[in-house]
Amino acid sequence: MLEISTQKDVMQAAGVIVLRPVRRCALLPRLSQANRQLSVSTGATTTDVPVVTPLPAKSSLKMRAWQLHCYGDIDELQFTDKLKLPQIRNSHECLVRVRATTVNPIDLAMLRGYGSTLLSMLRCRPGEDIEFPMTLGREFCGELVQKGMGVDNAELQLGTRVWGVVPVSQTSGAHADFVVVPASCLAPAPVELDDSEAASVLYAGLTAWSGLYLTGGLGGVCGATTTSGGGANKRVLVLGGSGGVGTLAIQILKSQGVQVLATCSEDAVEMVRCLGADHVVDYYNPVAMEELCNYAPYDIVLDCAGQGGQHAGDLKYDFRQYITFSSPLLANIDKQGLGLGALKNVSDLLQTNVKAAQRGGLVKWGYFYPAAHGIKFLQRLVERRKLMPLIDSTFEFGALPKAYERLKGGHLRGKTVVKL
Structure with a gap:
């Protein structure tokens, strides 16, 4: 009915x-x-x-x-x-x-x-x-x-x-x-x-929220299972801060008292800074990118720029977690089928983590997850005028x-x- x-x-x-x-x-x-x-x-x-x-x-x-x-x-x-x-x-x-x-x-x-x-x-x-x-x-x-x-x-x-x-x-x-x-x-x-x-x-917001709180555990168990958020006094680097996911991730993090650094192209630096990022650098400027080493280690490096997990091993600064939304999970299954694709995913994740081990952190794959409490979390930020x-x-x-x-x-x- x-x-x-x-x-x-x-x-x-x-x-x-x-x-x-x-x-x-x-x-x-x-x-x-x-x-x-x-x-x-x-x-x-x-x-x-x-x-x-x-x-x-x-x-x-x-x-x-x-x-x-x-x-x-x-x-x-x-x-x-x-x-x-x-x-x-x-x-x-x-x-x-x-x-x-x-x-x-x-x-x-x-x-x-x-x-x-x-x-x-x-x-x-x-x-x-x-x-x-x-x-x-x-x-x-x-x-x-x-x-x-x-x-x-x-x-x-x-x-x-x-x-x-x-x-x-x-x-x-x-x-x-x-x-x-x-x-x-x-x-x-x-x-x-x-x-x-x-x-x-909601799509980009839940992607950012899931990466930070489900995959990254930024707010602990409560952050992953409730609308409490969390992460005060943590330090997060957002790669690709001017895109749909990056702009919302920065606002989410700042609303929780997180120190936020971000990368973007030169023409978007002022915009990203106005979203609340504490330090913004042009990723085309090698000198500016070197400055990111001064703020390491990072609790989370959030890849919203499509760099992928392999990029983690090339970073010059330490991190505890590198979370990317550009995982090969579905692509491997598309190419090799469900069984072999799943094995390839395990292999890829192990390889990227071995490569990134010199930086002392783990590489993880973020994803979109339509959780009702995630929607409620974003709704409260909007109502508090913390997210636009x-x-x-x-x-x-x-x-x-x-x-x-x-x-x-x-x-x-x-x-x-x-x-x-």
Whole structure:
């Protein structure tokens, strides 16, 4: 049984209160304003006030979506406006009308077939081996319009403005008018963020949170299992501090009293410093990079720049943990199959740790994990005005392939948003 929303009220758009981190400067108060000044060239709208409308009659239950029918490049994305709405198949699932979504590096990688060997096993139902058509999109902000009878979270009422993430095991993602996700992957969207900003937090934010608190154990057992966070007086180096994960990682760390150092390109140094980083260096400047030795050892070196575990052995400074989000785990399985790929993963991890042993630390692989208490942790930071996503560019839904092209071009300063 499902509950169906019939509300027609206009959702109230709340003003964004600008984040003011420990290190204040003139740039940061303009971040919220810059996020709202959407480029005319992308065809973005200028309002985030969603109208809450009822679902259409059953005879017209169709929606728009960008689908993938085979792996390849961006030109494989196909638009349809005749797709059936995704169905709730579990009593703990929810149907959300998507108002804004994003394009993440994982979407571009999955478009090309990354992780298909293992993920297709998770996506396909028993007795089936069909993984296409696939709809990408890992995060969103929207309106809750249906929910299973097993959803007992009092905060998730029909018509609620929500933000959420889509597990990578799903073939139906958020690059569509509607998406179905487990209730544990949803929460009321913070009023401090508009739709575009709210859609830009959870995937990168949960990736950073998971790397720091689940993989890195920064806050101990409580940090990994509750919303308490932690890490005061620790020292963390963030490689790639200007990207989607890096910008949120810096803000998370500073909110917990961590000493943060970061690397980025020269043109992003001021921006990263305004996020609160205590010391920022241009990674193209060898003299500046040498300065990082003066702050060693690091409790964690967080690789948000795609350097990979092999890079750990080349570092000139000591660390206790090197955590990278660019692990070969899925790629090895794609190339060599489940059995041999798993053995190759063990071998790769051992080799990188042997190489990095001279620095006295461990190399670990970070990952995205859609934990409900991780979402709550990020929500509290937003409410305390300690976390604000950066938006690089915004596109209309019909121009979604252009958002992929923007991401493919690299050198982003924040997230790529798509508005529906």
